[in-house]
Amino acid sequence: MSAGDELWLESHGARIVIRSDDVSVLQRFPLPFKAARASPGDADAAFRVRTLCEGAYEMLWGDESPVRFDHATSLLRRLGSQVDLAIAEHATEMLFVHAGVVGLHGVHIAIPGPSGSGKTTLVREAIGRGATFFSDEYAVVDAEGRVHPYRRPLNVRQGPEKTAVDAVALGAPLGRSAVAIDVLLFCRHQAEAQWHPTLLAPGEAVMDLVANTVAARARPSVALERLTRVAAGARAWKGVRGEAGTVLDMFSP
Amino acid sequence: MKYRTRTIGLIVRDVGDETIVYDRENDTFKRLNASAATAFRRCQDGASLGDIAQALADELGLPLDDELAQLAVSELMDADLITGDTDEVPLPTRLSRRAVVKRISAGAVVAAMVPAVETMVAPRPAYAASY
Numbered sequence: 162m163s164a165g166d167e168l169w170l171e172s173h174g175a176r177i178v179i180r181s182d183d184v185s186v187l188q189r190f191p192l193p194f195k196a197a198r199a200s201p202g203d204a205d206a207a208f209r210v211r212t213l214c215e216g217a218y219e220m221l222w223g224d225e226s227p228v229r230f231d232h233a234t235s236l237l238r239r240l241g242s243q244v245d246l247a248i249a250e251h252a253t254e255m256l257f258v259h260a261g262v263v264g265l266h267g268v269h270i271a272i273p274g275p276s277g278s279g280k281t282t283l284v285r286e287a288i289g290r291g292a293t294f295f296s297d298e299y300a301v302v303d304a305e306g307r308v309h310p311y312r313r314p315l316n317v318r319q320g321p322e323k324t325a326v327d328a329v330a331l332g333a334p335l336g337r338s339a340v341a342i343d344v345l346l347f348c349r350h351q352a353e354a355q356w357h358p359t360l361l362a363p364g365e366a367v368m369d370l371v372a373n374t375v376a377a378r379a380r381p382s383v384a385l386e387r388l389t390r391v392a393a394g395a396r397a398w399k400g401v402r403g404e405a406g407t408v409l410d411m412f413s414p
Numbered sequence: 415m416k417y418r419t420r421t422i423g424l425i426v427r428d429v430g431d432e433t434i435v436y437d438r439e440n441d442t443f444k445r446l447n448a449s450a451a452t453a454f455r456r457c458q459d460g461a462s463l464g465d466i467a468q469a470l471a472d473e474l475g476l477p478l479d480d481e482l483a484q485l486a487v488s489e490l491m492d493a494d495l496i497t498g499d500t501d502e503v504p505l506p507t508r509l510s511r512r513a514v515v516k517r518i519s520a521g522a523v524v525a526a527m528v529p530a531v532e533t534m535v536a537p538r539p540a541y542a543a544s545y
Contacts, residue, residue, distance in 0.1 A: 250539040364432030364445045368534055371434075371443050378536035381436040381443075385427040392429055 172196035174253030181210040194312045206247035249375040256302040259373040262295035263287040266414045269340045273373040279350035286405035294333035306390025307339035345397040356407045358400035366397035416460040417496045441536040450529040453486035457496045486529035493531040
């Protein structure tokens with residue numbers, strides 16, 4: 162394969178390569194936040210995209226089974242998510258926690274949770290209330306326990322599909338520097354549920370953060386050091402929520 | 415009978431009055447609540463049940479109670495965080511947590527102060543994927 166069919170990236174110390182027999186895929190692939198093009202060398206993670214018939218694609222990576230896409234749009238969205246995850250897994254400087262992060266009325270809020278837990282809904286609702294946007298996907302934690310922005314479009318679920326929505330287009334001011342987290346919100350969505358959260362002990366908060374930390378198994382010492390700092394400086398609430406607005410009412414001025 | 419903290423394969427971090435431990439042997443994170451954490455620390459130099467009961471009383475204001483100490487030992491041994499000198503005295507009886515909570519609650523000890531260890535297997539990266 163020629164060098165022109167490869168895209169090498171580096172972000173937060175992680176090196177990623179994407180190979181494709183369709184150069185337009187590499188040209189259209191939006192670089193992840195704070196990622197830069199890199200020279201070829203050793204890769205922490207490698208992705209391959211093959212063209213199939215009639216505009217369809219197949220993506221292969223790691224030990225995963227090949228995934229087929231009927232459109233370039235869906236391919237690029239999934240490729241973006243997987244590259245983000247590879248960066249999160251192999252980053253050497255930062256610790257990535259699966260979480261949305263916003264600043265609302267001077268309170269910096271992290272919303273950890275897996276896919277489908279309703280993070281994006283809360284982030285979008287917060288933006289509608291004037292929140293500063295830091296991330297819809299990852300809280301990027303440094304050695305001091307502060308969280309850095311990780312911007313990428315919000316993946317808004319519409320039925321079975323997701324649509325990429327730019328936070329700027331929603332009118333959100335962008336967080337540009339690292340912040341200390343004031344509040345951790347561990348929420349699970351359930352229709353009609355009332356929001357009666359429990360205040361967690363710091364140790365409980367650390368465990369719930371660990372559950373959403375990409376490199377918790379690979380870098381447990383770093384994870385414990387940084388997550389205990391995050392938890393020690395924040396109030397952590399956990400509960401089942403109904404409407405997102407009822408949760409954010411906690412932070413009304 | 416002395417109980418001692420396991421020294422190999424553990425990463426220990428205190429947060430507030432609790433302790434989080436990572437066990438490299440089985441890739442698990444363990445949360446020790448305040449009383450379990452107190453017992454765990456006390457076992458670092460070797461401790462008897464009486465030593466542990468005294469530490470729980472001195473540091474947390476809990477009643478001087480051997481059953482509380484036994485429950486702490488039971489929780490920590492189940493989590494493979496301490497070992498005992500089994501040649502000397504039999505292991506403490508496995509106590510019903512509910513029974514201990516019920517008994518000492520009458521003495522105004524809140525259930526949250528009863529020794530407890532929560533264990534969670536470390537997540538794999540793919541768990542955090544979102545697309």
